[in-house]
Amino acid sequence: MSDVGVGIAGIVALFLLCSSGIEIGFAMAVIGVLGFAYLVSVGSAVNMMAKDFFDIFSSYNLTVVPLFMFMGQVAFSSGIARKLYDTAHKFLGHLPGGLAMATVGGATLFKAVCGSAPATTATFASLAVPEMDRYGYDKRLSTGVVATVGTLGYLIPPSSALILIGIITEQSIGKLFVAGFFPGLILAALFLLVIYVWCRLNPSIGPRSQRFTWKERAISLRAVVWPVVIFLVIIGGLMGGLFTPTEAGSVGTFAVLVLVLLRRGLSFAQFKKAVSDSIKPTAMILILIAGSTVFGHFLAMTQMPTLVSDWVTGLSLPRWIVMSLIMLVYLAGGSIVDDLAFMFLATPIFYPLGVKLGYDPIWFGIMIGLTVGIGVVIPPVAVCVFLVRKITDVPFNVIYQGVYPFLAALVAVVILLFIFPQIATYLPSVFYKN
Numbered sequence: 001m002s003d004v005g006v007g008i009a010g011i012v013a014l015f016l017l018c019s020s021g022i023e024i025g026f027a028m029a030v031i032g033v034l035g036f037a038y039l040v041s042v043g044s045a046v047n048m049m050a051k052d053f054f055d056i057f058s059s060y061n062l063t064v065v066p067l068f069m070f071m072g073q074v075a076f077s078s079g080i081a082r083k084l085y086d087t088a089h090k091f092l093g094h095l096p097g098g099l100a101m102a103t104v105g106g107a108t109l110f111k112a113v114c115g116s117a118p119a120t121t122a123t124f125a126s127l128a129v130p131e132m133d134r135y136g137y138d139k140r141l142s143t144g145v146v147a148t149v150g151t152l153g154y155l156i157p158p159s160s161a162l163i164l165i166g167i168i169t170e171q172s173i174g175k176l177f178v179a180g181f182f183p184g185l186i187l188a189a190l191f192l193l194v195i196y197v198w199c200r201l202n203p204s205i206g207p208r209s210q211r212f213t214w215k216e217r218a219i220s221l222r223a224v225v226w227p228v229v230i231f232l233v234i235i236g237g238l239m240g241g242l243f244t245p246t247e248a249g250s251v252g253t254f255a256v257l258v259l260v261l262l263r264r265g266l267s268f269a270q271f272k273k274a275v276s277d278s279i280k281p282t283a284m285i286l287i288l289i290a291g292s293t294v295f296g297h298f299l300a301m302t303q304m305p306t307l308v309s310d311w312v313t314g315l316s317l318p319r320w321i322v323m324s325l326i327m328l329v330y331l332a333g334g335s336i337v338d339d340l341a342f343m344f345l346a347t348p349i350f351y352p353l354g355v356k357l358g359y360d361p362i363w364f365g366i367m368i369g370l371t372v373g374i375g376v377v378i379p380p381v382a383v384c385v386f387l388v389r390k391i392t393d394v395p396f397n398v399i400y401q402g403v404y405p406f407l408a409a410l411v412a413v414v415i416l417l418f419i420f421p422q423i424a425t426y427l428p429s430v431f432y433k434n
Helices: 003-019 024-039 042-057 061-077 080-092 098-110 117-134 139-154 160-169 173-179 181-201 214-220 222-239 245-262 268-302 304-313 319-334 339-356 361-375 383-392 396-419 422-431
Strands: none
Touching (some): 003 268, 003 304, 024 042, 024 339, 042 268, 061 080, 061 117, 061 160, 061 245, 080 098, 080 117, 080 214, 080 222, 098 139, 098 181, 098 222, 117 139, 117 383, 139 160, 139 181, 139 361, 139 396, 160 173, 160 339, 160 361, 173 181, 173 222, 173 245, 181 396, 181 422, 214 222, 222 245, 319 339, 319 361, 319 396, 339 361, 361 396, 361 422, 383 396
């Protein structure tokens, strides 16, 4: 069997192994070792696996993962989200669909201290849906908006997804953070527009709440100040070159801990839970990185990434069509296995192709992050929708009916990034000259 045939057989075997229920990180490691052993030797494969696992689990740069995970879990457990939601409610609640808009506003602010999309969705599903129920909101709107606000976590820094994309593609995490800022804000603005139009067309779906005085609004802003300060310190420090992403994670985590301790918003039991809940996804992510590294070395031996890149570029198709097909592959793969897990599998194959087509590596990373964000809200494997279903007990078909209008906003951002790539590349070009 040729090397390419071995590579194809390895990918098929990987999907078969994943269908058995084994975690994809372990599956990639197993198939990578077996394939490398077939192509080279058993001894070389074992040595390669040992080196890759040691390098990953002893990497200083990867300490950024648990740091930002822990920062998000502390923010998730401390009640910061409720204060941010209340502030957004006071400013937006009197508008058509105001409470749904407040959910988007609160989630956007919450992203300043929490990089986890599932955590954002879970937080606002338990926080905003009961409040919208109290005002008689249609379940499609209330559950649809909380399911989709989690996608902001794939763009607005500090984003755990962008951290992982930076690790996989060996691009600057700081550049990716800065690049995701404008697309994330545009996506949030389009979410607000979707809500406004939907509720203007059908006012009963999202009734207005009471109008608060400017004094009440001004008082509520106190809850926003410190999360915004923390966000500005993290992003400003990265932009100014004051510290690395790992140091940014340390500074941000320490600042959030100090904030919640001063406010007495975190009990010792909640602190232990935050530690536990950050360790679990961190371990999963590190296994994914280690497994994908082993599998990537196997694929490199088969020359598949290079051959796929050469074959596609030889088709003479417009590069935007090729990029669109790549995004569809991510969405299709994410319908079989978890979207984030498939990202680890597919990115080493398609990233060289994107660069060879002439796309900016940072722009490519933002597009992949946005694609994975779309994947977590479309069936059949829609993590954020599953979370909302579990928390609210609303049927899947109702949640999906609420999600579909917001997909229009996600697709609109994709189109805007194709037409105006500077939306993602401008800030990195300004703050990272070298």
